[in-house]
Amino acid sequence: MNLLNYVPGNSFLHRLNPITKLAAAFLYGIACILCDSIWMELAFIVLMIAICAAAGLGTRALRLTRNLLILGLFMFVLQLFFVRTGEALVTIGHFVLITTGGLTSALLLSLRVVATMLPLMLLFAITPMNDLCNALVKKAHLPYRYAFIITTAFRFVPLFSTEFHEIQDAQKARGVDFETKNILRKMQLVAPLCVPLLVSSLEKVNSSAISAEMRGFHLRSRQSGYKEYPFTGSDLLVFVLLLALVAFSAVFL
Amino acid sequence: MIRFEHVSFGYPHGETTIEDLSFHIKKGDFIALIGANGAGKSTVSRLCNGLLRPLSGHIYLDGQDTLTTPTSLLARKVGFLFQNPDRQICENTVEAEIAFSMKVQGWPDDEIRKRVATALETFDLKGDWFPFNRSRGERQRIALAGVLACEPQLLILDEPTTGLDYLECIHIMDHIRMLNEEKNITVLMVSHDMELVQDYAKRVLVLRDGKLLGDGPVKEIMKQEALLRQARVLPAQIPSLALAFGDRFAEVFTIREMHEAILSEKKGDPGRKL
Numbered sequence A: 001m002n003l004l005n006y007v008p009g010n011s012f013l014h015r016l017n018p019i020t021k022l023a024a025a026f027l028y029g030i031a032c033i034l035c036d037s038i039w040m041e042l043a044f045i046v047l048m049i050a051i052c053a054a055a056g057l058g059t060r061a062l063r064l065t066r067n068l069l070i071l072g073l074f075m076f077v078l079q080l081f082f083v084r085t086g087e088a089l090v091t092i093g094h095f096v097l098i099t100t101g102g103l104t105s106a107l108l109l110s111l112r113v114v115a116t117m118l119p120l121m122l123l124f125a126i127t128p129m130n131d132l133c134n135a136l137v138k139k140a141h142l143p144y145r146y147a148f149i150i151t152t153a154f155r156f157v158p159l160f161s162t163e164f165h166e167i168q169d170a171q172k173a174r175g176v177d178f179e180t181k182n183i184l185r186k187m188q189l190v191a192p193l194c195v196p197l198l199v200s201s202l203e204k205v206n207s208s209a210i211s212a213e214m215r216g217f218h219l220r221s222r223q224s225g226y227k228e229y230p231f232t233g234s235d236l237l238v239f240v241l242l243l244a245l246v247a248f249s250a251v252f253l
Numbered sequence B: 001m002i003r004f005e006h007v008s009f010g011y012p013h014g015e016t017t018i019e020d021l022s023f024h025i026k027k028g029d030f031i032a033l034i035g036a037n038g039a040g041k042s043t044v045s046r047l048c049n050g051l052l053r054p055l056s057g058h059i060y061l062d063g064q065d066t067l068t069t070p071t072s073l074l075a076r077k078v079g080f081l082f083q084n085p086d087r088q089i090c091e092n093t094v095e096a097e098i099a100f101s102m103k104v105q106g107w108p109d110d111e112i113r114k115r116v117a118t119a120l121e122t123f124d125l126k127g128d129w130f131p132f133n134r135s136r137g138e139r140q141r142i143a144l145a146g147v148l149a150c151e152p153q154l155l156i157l158d159e160p161t162t163g164l165d166y167l168e169c170i171h172i173m174d175h176i177r178m179l180n181e182e183k184n185i186t187v188l189m190v191s192h193d194m195e196l197v198q199d200y201a202k203r204v205l206v207l208r209d210g211k212l213l214g215d216g217p218v219k220e221i222m223k224q225e226a227l228l229r230q231a232r233v234l235p236a237q238i239p240s241l242a243l244a245f246g247d248r249f250a251e252v253f254t255i256r257e258m259h260e261a262i263l264s265e266k267k268g269d270p271g272r273k274l
């Protein structure tokens, strides 16, 4: 399943102003970056999952956490062997393989990556791209052209992945064996797929551009959208809470 | 040639798309698989060459179970023409594109060269064309030439004529019929164009919501309007008109037969109005 698509709903998270959601996700991320304690990073992750579970997005949050943990593991391994401070923890003969400093900093870094990315990824579950785009134009006064580029890019990602699979299927049907385990060989096989992918992408982008232009894309201005995105008391509350969280994290953790 | 035994299939995170499907296609047959959009026609065709594998049940291709045979091996027997040729075309020249499948499957070089030359001639193509900026019909011909060059025993066509003009459509279908009749290649054609189906297919499988609704010789199926309506496809015009005329027109399937039938009606009773 696509973990970045919108999940319709009417929870307290869904009802927030799109700008608040975006800002909150960033502030939460900043708080995680500022934090220097392994336990608090864990707490941040758990807190995020709990908030999502309260909004009915528990499984999505868990799945994302699992996927991010894979990324985290990668960072963990890198960090583990490259940071050489602290006492020796594992040695092979006279060679120190892992140090205590390496272990703690690796743990901290990988958890921080997970904790920081999680709210940003969950943003997609609670915000329709169109709303985010319109709110950015109306409230944050971002030129529509740029807001459109960002949201369109996101919209195209699943399309491209479908397209890629179809193209791969076509190659399989002609006898290309993608089931090989050899990474080099696999890259060799995937490279030619870029040509049809590029051709179809360019075609899609071109027709999208034409159809946007035909429907008066260049006439669009800040006043154009019919939907308003007012800030409410809960938006203010979220802002205050998260700013407090960032301050807390910066000063104490 | 190919046998479905109680095949069920569903896409991940979706409902069952194909439910308990069983049928058997004999070598040399020309099958049309018809049904409305979303009936599961493309899914069935992808099950045939191992692009999809059944969740339960078995599909045997010449006795080989598709569950245990890699797609790349099945591809030597099954030629698959996609609805959209752009998915398939990946080489810079028509020549290389036609040779692609044979190269992948490890054919000898001189054999490849010979077959590419034949294919270029048969399909009226030029070897040094850049495939991507040719017309839709030409790209479809390029894709088909690439598929047919390795002489598959089973040819699967997923809506092969969408987006082609009528003459191009006839040209391609006539060629496929010639292969079916002269080289005994089995054809499975997915289509929702009943005119095309009745002109070319020998046997028809009717699909609705992943279940087999009907299976029989094309002439029988074409006369079963209730069945076709149930499958949400538009019956071919001439047989449906003939049906409206009653039993005496039971054997009428083409415009010419319709013409003859009307003439002989008139001969029997000159004053009669139809």
Ligand SMILES: Nc1ncnc2c1ncn2[C@@H]1O[C@H](COP(=O)(O)OP(=O)(O)O)[C@@H](O)[C@H]1O
Binding pocket: B011, B012, B014, B017, B035, B036, B037, B038, B039, B040, B041, B042, B043, B044
């Ligand atoms: N890649 C896919 N993932 C999920 N569901 C799919 C996919 N492809 C097709 N389906 C679903 O399977 C059903 C049958 O589709 P398909 O075999 O393409 O029908 P047809 O070719 O007869 O129009 C449809 O309901 C469609 O929504």
Ligand SMILES: [Mg+2]
Binding pocket: B041, B042, B043, B158
């Ligand atoms: Mg289809």
